[in-house]
Amino acid sequence: MKIFTDLTTTPELLEYLRDGIAPHELLRPSQSGASVLADVPTDPIMQEADIVLGQPRVDAVLSSPNLKWLQVSTAGYTRYDTADFRTAVQAKGVTVTNSSHVYDDPCAEHVLAFMLANARQFPRALKSRCANGSPEWNDLRRESKLLQGQSLLIIGYGAIAERVIELLTPFRMDITAMRRNVRGDEKVKIVTPDEVAAALGEADHVINILPDNAESLRWFNATRFAQMKPGSIYYNIGRGTTTHQEDLAAALKSGHLGAAWLDVTDPEPLPDDHILWTCENCHITPHTAGGQFEESRVLIRHFLENLRRYEKAEKLVNRIM
Amino acid sequence: MKIFTDLTTTPELLEYLRDGIAPHELLRPSQSGASVLADVPTDPIMQEADIVLGQPRVDAVLSSPNLKWLQVSTAGYTRYDTADFRTAVQAKGVTVTNSSHVYDDPCAEHVLAFMLANARQFPRALKSRCANGSPEWNDLRRESKLLQGQSLLIIGYGAIAERVIELLTPFRMDITAMRRNVRGDEKVKIVTPDEVAAALGEADHVINILPDNAESLRWFNATRFAQMKPGSIYYNIGRGTTTHQEDLAAALKSGHLGAAWLDVTDPEPLPDDHILWTCENCHITPHTAGGQFEESRVLIRHFLENLRRYEKAEKLVNRIM
Numbered sequence: 028m029k030i031f032t033d034l035t036t037t038p039e040l041l042e043y044l045r046d047g048i049a050p051h052e053l054l055r056p057s058q059s060g061a062s063v064l065a066d067v068p069t070d071p072i073m074q075e076a077d078i079v080l081g082q083p084r085v086d087a088v089l090s091s092p093n094l095k096w097l098q099v100s101t102a103g104y105t106r107y108d109t110a111d112f113r114t115a116v117q118a119k120g121v122t123v124t125n126s127s128h129v130y131d132d133p134c135a136e137h138v139l140a141f142m143l144a145n146a147r148q149f150p151r152a153l154k155s156r157c158a159n160g161s162p163e164w165n166d167l168r169r170e171s172k173l174l175q176g177q178s179l180l181i182i183g184y185g186a187i188a189e190r191v192i193e194l195l196t197p198f199r200m201d202i203t204a205m206r207r208n209v210r211g212d213e214k215v216k217i218v219t220p221d222e223v224a225a226a227l228g229e230a231d232h233v234i235n236i237l238p239d240n241a242e243s244l245r246w247f248n249a250t251r252f253a254q255m256k257p258g259s260i261y262y263n264i265g266r267g268t269t270t271h272q273e274d275l276a277a278a279l280k281s282g283h284l285g286a287a288w289l290d291v292t293d294p295e296p297l298p299d300d301h302i303l304w305t306c307e308n309c310h311i312t313p314h315t316a317g318g319q320f321e322e323s324r325v326l327i328r329h330f331l332e333n334l335r336r337y338e339k340a341e342k343l344v345n346r347i348m
Numbered sequence: 349m350k351i352f353t354d355l356t357t358t359p360e361l362l363e364y365l366r367d368g369i370a371p372h373e374l375l376r377p378s379q380s381g382a383s384v385l386a387d388v389p390t391d392p393i394m395q396e397a398d399i400v401l402g403q404p405r406v407d408a409v410l411s412s413p414n415l416k417w418l419q420v421s422t423a424g425y426t427r428y429d430t431a432d433f434r435t436a437v438q439a440k441g442v443t444v445t446n447s448s449h450v451y452d453d454p455c456a457e458h459v460l461a462f463m464l465a466n467a468r469q470f471p472r473a474l475k476s477r478c479a480n481g482s483p484e485w486n487d488l489r490r491e492s493k494l495l496q497g498q499s500l501l502i503i504g505y506g507a508i509a510e511r512v513i514e515l516l517t518p519f520r521m522d523i524t525a526m527r528r529n530v531r532g533d534e535k536v537k538i539v540t541p542d543e544v545a546a547a548l549g550e551a552d553h554v555i556n557i558l559p560d561n562a563e564s565l566r567w568f569n570a571t572r573f574a575q576m577k578p579g580s581i582y583y584n585i586g587r588g589t590t591t592h593q594e595d596l597a598a599a600l601k602s603g604h605l606g607a608a609w610l611d612v613t614d615p616e617p618l619p620d621d622h623i624l625w626t627c628e629n630c631h632i633t634p635h636t637a638g639g640q641f642e643e644s645r646v647l648i649r650h651f652l653e654n655l656r657r658y659e660k661a662e663k664l665v666n667r668i669m
Contacts, residue, residue, distance in 0.1 A: 136467060319489075
């Protein structure tokens with residue numbers, strides 16, 4: 028088979044991929060790859076491929092005559108998440124997987140870093156040079172919290188949520204998650220979107236891991252923030268488009284929310300005059316939650332594992348279409 | 349019985365204590381309490397007490413005619429940790445406990461906050477406004493790490509270490525701890541001080557939870573830092589005196605250590621011209637690791653639980669002498 032990838036990576040990791048797919052043939056683009064969020068021209072070499080690993084254009088996928096399987100090299104797949112695309116790949120018999128498994132671990136560790144940084148009063152405590160027993164010190168110690176025993180609501184139940192739940196097990200938190208379609212095998216209490224208002228009112232912490240689609244657009248708006256418990260903390264490690272950012276700023280400035288910790292915004296980065304930069308209790312990392320040392324190696328390893336399954340006609344991991 | 353406390357707390361929590369100890373009588377000092385690190389005058393009212401909760405002077409403890417039990421209201425007990433004091437309280441038949449159980453949870457969550465903040469490149473990522481795909485962004489994502497699969501050495505095995513180990517279980521780290529006297533019931537691999545050099549050389553992360561005593565003074569010095577793995581991370585949530593701070597600064601500035609995260613220093617706070625403030629990769633919180641919302645309530649609850657044990661002549665929790 029011919030396997031095409033537009034991954035931007037080192038020669039060493041490209042060799043790792045080439046060795047891993049042998050005896051299949053590796054095809055490389057004539058142009059270099061780009062983010063799924065950007066637009067790239069169709070690559071003629073891709074048209075020869077049986078399998079693609081990367082982030083090709085929608086029209087390039089649909090016009091590839093031999094394509095049987097596309098593995099998107101990110102967790103997000105907004106570009107492909109349309110009824111038209113789903114129908115077209117189904118008609119062509121093309122399987123689509125993504126790389127969300129690669130991002131479960133770093134995203135889960137990142138949101139736990141947010142939660143603990145908030146609980147232990149970072150970054151304020153890291154800036155303070157206060158003396159033991161001073162009013163500022165007493166205040167900092169009093170405002171330092173434990174996650175242990177607090178309540179958490181996760182909006183969007185998938186692989187990242189499952190890893191967050193696993194990491195939080197020793198903290199004995201009271202965890203609930205919202206899922207559109209309950210399957211029965213979830214590891215925590217599940218509420219449906221109809222039941223979410225009450226759950227929002229009870230949670231000390233709310234984590235947003237919603238994907239980016241028409242239904243999730245500005246899902247967190249003034250109404251939802253108002254439903255949240257006073258003083259509660261909002262985290263977003265999903266997509267920036269799922270938050271109404273002006274409503275979030277208002278909820279932070281009024282003191283209704285205790286703080287927000289965001290890894291994603293809309294756009295990224297926010298313009299320098301954006302109101303969220305003026306909220307002292309809004310902490311933003313620049314879409315680095317998915318990052319990890321040798322991310323490309325983990326991405327390639329995930330693809331090779333799926334390729335072994337594909338060769339044996341087994342069920343693929345992270346199939347989305 | 350008469351129970352004396354020099355705890356500085358709110359009238360509400362004092363009532364909680366008074367109600368909790370009934371029918372015993374609560375004695376309060378004529379002066380207000382102070383930190384175990386400071387010196388306070390002997391309180392004549394304390395001389396009437398059967399039981400003391402607080403941080404009294406050593407001579408006040410030894411001159412109290414009726415004293416049977418002292419519960420120190422901190423985890424550290426440097427003031428009392430001498431051979432003379434141990435001999436004297438043993439001769440008088442005074443039991444001494446501390447409040448370390450109160451600090452296990454917050455200290456363990458604090459050090460995990462340090463570890464995750466370091467892994468996810470805080471505070472650098474929280475300051476960055478870099479664009480997706482920019483060189484700074486690629487650098488940040490590449491330097492973001494997972495704790496999962498890394499190695500950890502804990503210097504000082506006690507209740508805080510056990511809680512750290514519990515919190516890290518889902519991260520599947522490779523954990524070793526150093527303990528002077530191995531008991532056999534430890535939850536991880538144990539090395540003795542004689543074997544520690546090799547263990548220091550293998551750990552990605554080293555947590556110092558040593559108590560403050562003659563043997564631990566500047567335990568982490570140039571020799572020990574040189575034994576640590578290049579790029580490894582040093583954390584101290586024990587006592588500031590156990591680190592040779594100029595040697596630490598040198599190990600950070602040379603690039604041998606990746607970073608240091610300290611909750612304790614010597615003195616606290618460090619003077620503004622201290623060399624550690626000039627190390628970019630040294631992150632300091634002002635001795636707030638033990639802090640938690642309603643710390644005094646938790647301290648009092650811990651005392652009341654021990655009082656119930658004392659009344660039934662059961663083994664006291666956190667007995668130190």
